[in-house]
Amino acid sequence: xxxxxxxxxxxxxxxxENLTVYCNSxxxxxxxxxxxxxxxxxxxxxxxxVTGGEVKKLKRLTFQFGDARKDSSLHITAAQPGDTxxxxxxxxxxxxxxxxxxxxxxxxxxx
Amino acid sequence: xxxxxxTPRHLVMGMTNxxxxxxxxxxxxxxxxxxxxxxxxxxxxxxVYSLEERVENNSVxxxxxxxxxxxxxxxxxxxxxxxxxxxxxxxxxxxEPASGGFFSTQYFGPGTRLTVL
Numbered sequence: 570x571x572x573x574x575x576x577x578x579x580x581x582x583x584x585x586e587n588l589t590v591y592c593n594s595x596x597x598x599x600x601x602x603x604x605x606x607x608x609x610x611x612x613x614x615x616x617x618x619v620t621g622g623e624v625k626k627l628k629r630l631t632f633q634f635g636d637a638r639k640d641s642s643l644h645i646t647a648a649q650p651g652d653t654x655x656x657x658x659x660x661x662x663x664x665x666x667x668x669x670x671x672x673x674x675x676x677x678x679x680x
Numbered sequence: 681x682x683x684x685x686x687t688p689r690h691l692v693m694g695m696t697n698x699x700x701x702x703x704x705x706x707x708x709x710x711x712x713x714x715x716x717x718x719x720x721x722x723x724x725x726x727x728v729y730s731l732e733e734r735v736e737n738n739s740v741x742x743x744x745x746x747x748x749x750x751x752x753x754x755x756x757x758x759x760x761x762x763x764x765x766x767x768x769x770x771x772x773x774x775x776e777p778a779s780g781g782f783f784s785t786q787y788f789g790p791g792t793r794l795t796v797l
Binding site: 611 | 736790
């Protein structure tokens with residue numbers, strides 16, 4: 570059983586479309602992070618959320634942490650080919666635990 | 681060099697070979713990590729070093745042997761690997777508080793793509 574379930578596993582869309590990817594768990598996380606990984610590279614941090622209900626925006630990306638701190642979503646507006654990559658969510662169960670990663674959502678944005 | 685670097689970027693080895701992966705962080709961090717990334721699996725944490733001491737070892741087979749000679753360098757020594765060990769091996773570093781804990785941002789290297797024949 571995965572501690573962090575990400576959905577969908579794969580998403581292929583056209584440039585300009587909007588999309589939402591999800592990260593769900595039955596456990597409560599003290600913090601949750603979203604990373605993007607491009608082919609041949611390591612993951613790069615996009616955002617960290619720590620407060621239940623928190624919403625953070627990064628240009629066309631909107632991140633939300635669930636009120637109960639068990640789930641998170643990433644919404645991309647007007648997707649561009651440069652958004653293509655593997656989106657990973659990772660959470661810390663407590664201040665003294667290491668990161669637990671989900672399997673990721675592979676996003677492909679076609680021109 | 682900036683950030684986290686890993687060498688080699690690609691490695692092909694036979695099951696009887698001995699090789700080492702190298703990671704170097706140029707960020708002044710005090711914690712370093714080895715992860716394994718396989719297809720259709722989440723990143724698996726293998727080893728954690730904090731202030732050059734190994735603080736976590738997630739039931740990794742003994743054919744993987746980490747070494748952290750100082751806070752900037754991390755090695756993963758490989759011997760008698762199996763084909764199922766083929767994966768992307770990622771190194772990461774972070775700056776953790778003196779009071780303990782691992783909740784800071786982790787900075788990843790580009791990884792070493794390992795193929796075991």
